[in-house]
Amino acid sequence: MERRIKTDVLVIGGGLAGCFAAVRARELNAEVILVEKNYVGKTGSSHYARDFMVFKEEWGDNFDEWMQQFSQIGEYLADRRWDEILLRESYPRFRDLISWGEPFYLKNGEVGFPVPGQEPYRLALRKTKYRRHALLSKFGARHKMLIARRKVLGSGCNILDRVMITDLMEKEGRVAGAVGFHTRTGDFYFIEAKATVVSTGGLGFRSARYGIQFNAGEGMTMGYRAGAKLTGMEFGRGMYVVKACDTVVINGPVAEIGNRRDRVTNGNGEEFLDDIPHIPTNIQWAIEFHKGRGPIYHEPYGIDREAYREQLKRYDETAEGPWITMLDRAGLDIFNDRFEQYMAFTGTFLTGGLLIDKNCETNVHGLFAAGDASGTNYTGPTYAVLGSGMAGASVTGYRAGEHAAVFAQKVPPIRIDDADITRYSQHVLGPLRRKSGFRPHHVLMRIQQTLFPYEMRIVMHGKRLQAGLTMIEFFRDQFLPNLWASDLHDLRNAHEVRSMILGAEVMLRTALFRTESRGWFYREDYPFRDDKNWLKWVFVKSEGGEMKVWAEAVPEEYQGDKSLPYEVRYPVQYQKE
Amino acid sequence: MTMPIERIDPDRCNGCGVCDEGCPMDVIRFDKETKKAFIKYPKDCIVCYNCEQDCPVNAIYVSPQKGMPIPPAW
Numbered sequence: 335m336e337r338r339i340k341t342d343v344l345v346i347g348g349g350l351a352g353c354f355a356a357v358r359a360r361e362l363n364a365e366v367i368l369v370e371k372n373y374v375g376k377t378g379s380s381h382y383a384r385d386f387m388v389f390k391e392e393w394g395d396n397f398d399e400w401m402q403q404f405s406q407i408g409e410y411l412a413d414r415r416w417d418e419i420l421l422r423e424s425y426p427r428f429r430d431l432i433s434w435g436e437p438f439y440l441k442n443g444e445v446g447f448p449v450p451g452q453e454p455y456r457l458a459l460r461k462t463k464y465r466r467h468a469l470l471s472k473f474g475a476r477h478k479m480l481i482a483r484r485k486v487l488g489s490g491c492n493i494l495d496r497v498m499i500t501d502l503m504e505k506e507g508r509v510a511g512a513v514g515f516h517t518r519t520g521d522f523y524f525i526e527a528k529a530t531v532v533s534t535g536g537l538g539f540r541s542a543r544y545g546i547q548f549n550a551g552e553g554m555t556m557g558y559r560a561g562a563k564l565t566g567m568e569f570g571r572g573m574y575v576v577k578a579c580d581t582v583v584i585n586g587p588v589a590e591i592g593n594r595r596d597r598v599t600n601g602n603g604e605e606f607l608d609d610i611p612h613i614p615t616n617i618q619w620a621i622e623f624h625k626g627r628g629p630i631y632h633e634p635y636g637i638d639r640e641a642y643r644e645q646l647k648r649y650d651e652t653a654e655g656p657w658i659t660m661l662d663r664a665g666l667d668i669f670n671d672r673f674e675q676y677m678a679f680t681g682t683f684l685t686g687g688l689l690i691d692k693n694c695e696t697n698v699h700g701l702f703a704a705g706d707a708s709g710t711n712y713t714g715p716t717y718a719v720l721g722s723g724m725a726g727a728s729v730t731g732y733r734a735g736e737h738a739a740v741f742a743q744k745v746p747p748i749r750i751d752d753a754d755i756t757r758y759s760q761h762v763l764g765p766l767r768r769k770s771g772f773r774p775h776h777v778l779m780r781i782q783q784t785l786f787p788y789e790m791r792i793v794m795h796g797k798r799l800q801a802g803l804t805m806i807e808f809f810r811d812q813f814l815p816n817l818w819a820s821d822l823h824d825l826r827n828a829h830e831v832r833s834m835i836l837g838a839e840v841m842l843r844t845a846l847f848r849t850e851s852r853g854w855f856y857r858e859d860y861p862f863r864d865d866k867n868w869l870k871w872v873f874v875k876s877e878g879g880e881m882k883v884w885a886e887a888v889p890e891e892y893q894g895d896k897s898l899p900y901e902v903r904y905p906v907q908y909q910k911e
Numbered sequence: 912m913t914m915p916i917e918r919i920d921p922d923r924c925n926g927c928g929v930c931d932e933g934c935p936m937d938v939i940r941f942d943k944e945t946k947k948a949f950i951k952y953p954k955d956c957i958v959c960y961n962c963e964q965d966c967p968v969n970a971i972y973v974s975p976q977k978g979m980p981i982p983p984a985w
Contacts, residue, residue: 376933376961476964496937517937540957541981547957548935577983581915581958581975623985656960660975676984775954775979788984823937823952 335521336755341367341492342742343735344511344527346499346553347534349378350724351705353482354427354731355531355738356491364739366491367525371498371517371826372548375483379535379546379706380727384474386438387721388428389421393453397421400719408714409853409904410869410894415692416712420722420729427728434485436478445475473724497523499552500762500829502530502560502701503750509560509700510748513758517826520766522759526750528742529700531734532557532688533727536706537567537837538681539785540778542575543583546681546706550830551837553707557688558836562696563875565709566686567837568844569855570679570791571717572616577629577674579664582657584632584675597633598675616677617856617908620792623676624858631672639669679791682841683854684723685712689873694734697875700741704734711871715853764817765828771818774827780809781834794845795858803842810835839881844872847883851908861908869893915956915978916963916971921947923970930962930971954978 343359345352348370356368370377389395404417429450432438437445439455448454486493499514503526511527537551558564576582598607598619606622619630639646650656666673688696688703690710695702703709705727712726713719765771784805785791789798814832819825850864851857870885894903901907916938919930926946931939939962940951950956956978963971 372935372937373932376965377935381935382959540979543958547959575983579975580981580983581977620984628985656964660958660960664975678981678984779979783982786982786984792984823955826937827955 335519336524336759337521338524338526339367340526340747341365342527343367343529343531343738344369344525345531345533345735346512347378347532347705347707348372348374348483348486348493349533349535349705349727350380350479350482351707351727351731351734352378352531352533353479353486354430354728355533355702355704355735356486357489358732358735359531359739359742360489360491362736362739364529364742367494367527368486368491369494369497369499369512369514369523369525371496373495374486374493375480377548378479379549380724381479383724385721385724386428386431386473386728387420387424387719387725388454388456389424390453392451393456404713404718405892405894406905407716407718407853408712409716409863410865410892411711411714411852411871411888412718412892413711413888414892416710419692419733420712420726423729423732424725427725427732430732431473431728435481436473437475438473473721494523498826498829499523499525499556501758502556503754503758504560504698505748505750505754507699508745508748509698510750512556513762515762515822515825517822520822522762524750524755524758526747528745528747529702529738531694531702531704531738532707533704533731533734534707536682536684536687537834537841539781539834539838541680541782541786542573542678543581549681549706550833551682551707552829552833553703554682554687554840555833555836557696557698557701557703557707558840558874558876560698560701561876562698562701562703563689563873564687564840565689565871565873566711567682567709567840567874568848568872569683569686569715569853570841570845571681571683572677572792572854573680574616574675575678576661576664576666576668577676578666579661580678582660582664584657584668599631599633599672600627601629602627616854617792619675619677620788621856623788624793629674630676632668632675633672635669637669677788677792679786679788682706682837683715684717684726685710685714690730690734692733693737694730695737695741700745702734702738702741704730708734715855763825765819766822766825768816768818771816772813773818773820774824774831777809777813777817777831778827778834780813781806781831781838785838791841791845793856793858796846796849797859799842799846803839803846806835806838806842810839840874843881843883844874847872847885856908863904863908865893865896914953914974915958915976916950916953916973918972919948919950920970921945923968924948925968925970927967929965929967933961933965935959935961
């Protein structure tokens with residue numbers, strides 16, 4: 335069945351960014367439809383996230399210090415326009431969440447609703463020589479996205495669950511809505527919108543644990559195909575995974591317990607990190623393995639589990655995952671036994687995506703982006719502040735919703751005719767109409783086999799990136815035209831791998847292009863920072879059917895003080911630097 | 912194949928549908944005839960525990976192993 339719907343503002347993706355966009359656009363009287371391939375309320379990276387960064391001068395936060403932290407940890411690629419917006423608007427969005435009924439941890443450890451001026455529980459992590467950790471609010475309740483759903487519906491927005499959007503419709507130089515299908519009924523959806531917000535999350539490849547697994551970068555690749563620019567796509571993200579049970583990631587939570595120091599050793603029993611967590615720790619693990627000194631072990635935590643029973647229970651109650659339970663089920667006792675770990679490549683870094691201006695508008699008329707799908711470069715190649723993902727989703731979502739609503743008031747609708755519908759339905763439902771071909775699971779496996787070995791995206795080298803790119807191009811040319819979906823569930827997988835392949839191509843081409851190392855971005859063939867040539871952002875767009883990659887200099891005033899001694903400018907050193 | 916979401920106990924399942932509704936990977940479906948939830952696409956389970964944590968009658972058990980193991984970095 336074919337369903338044609340019209341709206342003022344279409345929001346694609348129902349995580350926290352999408353919910354904020356929908357609510358804000360509705361506040362400005364736009365008619366809003368929020369579309370989600372899963373169920374709004376239990377999806378988005380936000381559902382699995384825990385921390386929300388709040389900056390507040392009255393609580394003792396110093397604006398210049400925070401800005402300095404973004405710049406320094408972002409290694410002078412942080413876009414300070416966005417840093418300032420993020421800091422200034424994190425508190426109003428935090429208040430919005432409380433007004434929606436979102437509970438936060440209070441200072442006494444209970445859960446509740448801080449009144450204006452009252453400081454919530456804010457986690458202060460250790461100060462290391464490498465990194466001034468931020469203060470943040472804990473916001474990990476498992477039902478937090480259901481509260482957001484209630485707010486979205488209560489505001490008068492419409493929600494379409496289980497509808498997967500696959501393509502943006504372009505006409506007359508504008509995005510005029512989107513097309514997709516219902517993953518349960520198979521109905522073909524044709525949504526005409528005056529303004530469209532993409533808040534579909536990051537580009538992931540179903541790697542190790544964390545919410546990014548159902549994000550296949552669909553919004554980024556849809557936007558790219560519609561002519562939008564992407565930025566920050568060369569930067570990737572890694573997770574510390576327990577080797578015997580790679581659905582468990584251990585980084586933050588355990589380190590908070592007892593505030594002790596983690597001990598990581600190589601195969602010879604030597605400690606090779608002097609302190610963690612600091613910025614390129616993940617790279618150091620991989621380099622240690624690369625040099626033939628693996629495996630990499632985490633020494634036992636050596637704490638009395640019973641003494642931390644309440645705190646551990648609290649982790650089990652968050653949507654971040656009952657990781658203690660998971661470890662128990664896998665038969666692993668990290669408190670008393672040492673365990674092997676590795677760095678898993680998971681996907682794009684949270685600030686890479688569709689390039690947006692301060693109104694969250696892309697370079698394509700009528701197309702806005704928010705959350706992990708948007709490219710703001712607010713922390714450059716390294717994660718500056720815990721909780722900034724959630725704050726960023728809220729701040730960009732709110733702005734995107736506001737400006738999409740304003741845009742929708744100004745423009746006339748675009749007429750879409752039957753020929754357009756036929757063309758798009760072939761693209762959306764094509765894999766389902768085949769009777770043979772390549773299964774999405776096969777293609778997914780081949781993508782993972784190409785991208786996940788550490789030597790591809792963690793310890794990078796031009797020759798290997800080129801080899802990976804050759805394979806991805808092969809998948810693109812051979813598998814994609816012959817993708818076969820045996821049912822609607824498989825059709826969803828088919829569109830996800832389609833997006834992953836284009837996303838992987840963008841990622842590898844941009845990584846090849848940046849011939850230096852910086853932050854978490856490590857090139858074995860260019861192992862040092864190159865301030866002379868690479869204080870630049872990298873951009874990508876489609877031009878005449880080709881992928882065009884280029885760089886533009888970061889504004890002079892963002893580049894930091896270049897007269898400082900190197901070790902002051904960059905407190906974290908690469909090896910042999 | 913290792914099983915990620917291992918079982919939905921039909922004797923315990925009360926047919927509320929909350930697991931099917933919330934699954935972010937479209938793994939669980941609801942059988943309209945038996946009025947019970949069942950595991951339809953275990954390979955796609957990402958071991959997020961939404962279903963097990965949400966189930967009001969503790970009918971679901973999720974094992975910590977993925978259905979499609981991923982190639983490790985090393």
